[in-house]
Amino acid sequence: MTDLQHYLELRFAGQTFLMPNGLDVSVEPRENMQLERRGRAAALRTVQGEAWLAYALDSDWLPLPESPWTRVVFLGIGASQPVGLLVDELKLMPVGSLRIEPFTPLGPAPVPGRHLFPAAAVDGRAPILVMAPAGLAAYLRSLGGDNGLGE
Amino acid sequence: MALANDRIHALLLPVSDRYLLVPSALVAEIAVVAALTPVPLSPSWVLGAMTWRSRPLAVCDLGRFWGPPATVGPKSRAVVFYPLPGRSPTEFFAILTNAEPQSRTIETPAVLLTDEDAVHPHIAVSLDIDGKRAGIPDIGSLKELFYDAAAAVA
Numbered sequence: 001m002t003d004l005q006h007y008l009e010l011r012f013a014g015q016t017f018l019m020p021n022g023l024d025v026s027v028e029p030r031e032n033m034q035l036e037r038r039g040r041a042a043a044l045r046t047v048q049g050e051a052w053l054a055y056a057l058d059s060d061w062l063p064l065p066e067s068p069w070t071r072v073v074f075l076g077i078g079a080s081q082p083v084g085l086l087v088d089e090l091k092l093m094p095v096g097s098l099r100i101e102p103f104t105p106l107g108p109a110p111v112p113g114r115h116l117f118p119a120a121a122v123d124g125r126a127p128i129l130v131m132a133p134a135g136l137a138a139y140l141r142s143l144g145g146d147n148g149l150g151e
Numbered sequence: 152m153a154l155a156n157d158r159i160h161a162l163l164l165p166v167s168d169r170y171l172l173v174p175s176a177l178v179a180e181i182a183v184v185a186a187l188t189p190v191p192l193s194p195s196w197v198l199g200a201m202t203w204r205s206r207p208l209a210v211c212d213l214g215r216f217w218g219p220p221a222t223v224g225p226k227s228r229a230v231v232f233y234p235l236p237g238r239s240p241t242e243f244f245a246i247l248t249n250a251e252p253q254s255r256t257i258e259t260p261a262v263l264l265t266d267e268d269a270v271h272p273h274i275a276v277s278l279d280i281d282g283k284r285a286g287i288p289d290i291g292s293l294k295e296l297f298y299d300a301a302a303a304v305a
Contacts, residue, residue: 015189061191103200103207104242109302110192117190120200120207126186127200127207139192 004095007121007130010073011089013059018093018100018121019073019131026082027090028072040143042066042086045074054084055140063143075137083140099123100130111138162252163285164230167214167221171246172257172278172285173232179243180231181252184210184223195220198247203231210245211297213288216272226250235294244297255280 006021019025033043033054040063041053052074056067069086076082103120110116114135120127162178164171180203187199187210196215200207210229212221221227229245230252257280271277273293274286 015191059189059191099205101206102239102241104209104239104298105190105193106197106209106211106244106297107194107299109299113301115299115302116192120188122202122205122207125202126188127202129188129190129200129207 006095007093007098007100008073009089009091009093009128010085010087010131012067012069012085012087013057013064015059017129017131018098019133019136021092022133024075024077024079025133026074026077028074028084030070030072033072037065042069043072043084045072045084047082050081052082052084053140054086055143056086061139075133075140079137081141083137085136085140103127103129111135111142114138157258159257161255161257162230163255163280163283164246164252165249166246167218167249169217170280170283170285171213171274172255172280172287173230175254177232178230179233180204182229182231182245184227184229184247187223198223201229201245203229203243203245206241206243208243208245210247212247213273214247221247221249223247224249228252235290235297237294238298 004020007018008021010017033045035043038044042056043054045052054072056064058064068088071087071090072084074082074084098121100119101122105115105117116132116135117129118132119130160175161172162175182203185201187201189199190197196212198210198212201210214221228248228251230248231243231245234242273289275289277286
């Protein structure tokens with residue numbers, strides 16, 4: 001297992017999150033994407049004939065048809081169906097620059113069997129939640145591609 | 152109904168339009184409510200996460216189960232609880248109160264129990280303490296409410 005070197009600091013819908021920058025994560029610029037809605041997905045990337053769907057989320061994490069996104073963070077690279085999150089801003093944060101502590105969200109998990117925020121950075125005034133890539137990918141996949149709002 | 156003859160050091164927590172009565176031993180600290188980070192996809196009774204002693208903890212509004220949604224004001228407090236039995240030692244959590252909790256020594260069986268008021272969710276039983284209606288939280292019920300038994304850290 002590769003030691004984690006960086007977290008990605010993601011901003012979208014006015015919120016900031018962190019995510020471990022592992023081998024199963026890849027970042028694409030807007031120009032590599034097709035601005036084509038498919039169901040609830042706001043954009044997609046075609047890789048070897050397969051559509052990788054990407055979603056824009058609002059502050060309640062409901063899908064949006066459009067947002068001022070600049071990049072896509074694809075999750076589950078190497079899995080059968082990578083899925084992307086559209087983000088407005090993205091920064092690399094060295095692991096050593098953050099104090100990350102475990103966090104347990106209360107209430108039912110948003111995706112069966114998976115919580116999305118297992119930790120948080122506690123350096124600042126308010127904690128910054130750390131997203132679990134597998135949980136986030138499961139949530140985005142649960143939004144559906146071709147069976148969502150479909151306008 | 153009478154309780155065993157004991158003295159219990161407790162805190163009366165003003166939550167919504169009533170009080171919760173909890174043993175002081177369950178409470179780690181009464182803190183000023185720090186900046187809250189929303190936790191997306193959480194139930195409405197989760198107000199957010201705040202930093203307490205360099206750890207993140209969830210702050211919840213239990214008053215939502217019997218009253219209107221809470222608003223955080225200058226008198227609000229976050230009553231930080233030790234982790235519930237069987238949970239990880241890092242799993243502190245906080246309950247929002249309208250104001251500073253009050254300390255009480257409860258001498259049983261001198262308390263009047265009003266069982267008819269014990270029907271609220273997550274309240275085991277209600278008491279009349281100095282004319283204040285106070286519910287004792289059902290810890291088992293809170294544990295079921297708080298922690299998704301099937302959920303793992305992804």
